[in-house]
Amino acid sequence: MNLSIDVTNNEGVSNVVLTGEVDAFTAPKLKDTLLPLTKEKGQVVEVDFQDVNYMDSTGLGVFISALKSTKEHASTMRLVHMQDRVYRLFKITGLTEIINIESTVQGGM
């Protein structure tokens, strides 16, 4: 019921690997880690969802903030290896239209 966040930086790319659950308890920590990464011009922020087994709207809120920040600072963000269950939330809220997401199952849902 916790979230661990591992960040590795190299050559303009930040890899953010998430493990655990994103909810109201863990979302603030995620936001505090993610947002500064998006504030560097040209930076590519890649968030790995492979081991995220739970997320709710508090997580969606974090990624909306991060997306706004990438627009402001000319950086980019993509979410990769997302599980079906988590992808579904992005899908039903229409966020798949505006956020770059690569789900584990292509064309799922």
Added chain:
Amino acid sequence: MMEPFDFVEVKVPAKAEYIGVVRLSISGIANRMGFTYEDIEDLKVAISEAITNAVKHAYKETGEGEITIGFGVYQDRLEVMVADHGGSFNLGEIKEDIGPYKQDDDIEELREGGFGLFLIDALMDKVEINSKYGVIVLMTKYLHETGVGQNGDQITTPQ
């Protein structure tokens, strides 16, 4: 005649760290009832959204307090109540005052949470709000396919 059901009540401090604990509770109850894996995941998100809202509300009011969660376990459905106060439920009384949420209801907390209420609505079969004493969210999920959409409520995507 009153329909038979089991009632489970859980009380947690109005703090975000307990949301995961309640997710485990609903997961256990729903699994026991025979809900599918997908439905259990839906229930976990819906209850978390309601509790997140209650936590924010409690925090704004006093910075402390309790949240009461009630599970009505029926033959064909699970009813989940989330109250942003520590009082126990009188199920009959709550149901008398409850109704579909309306624009003028005092549920600003849910709305300003962004997608919270939207997700509850999308993931559950029926959602009702009682805002007479604090905010109580009553949401229902049916066990069988026949129950889905009984409220004429379709899951839609905002395209």
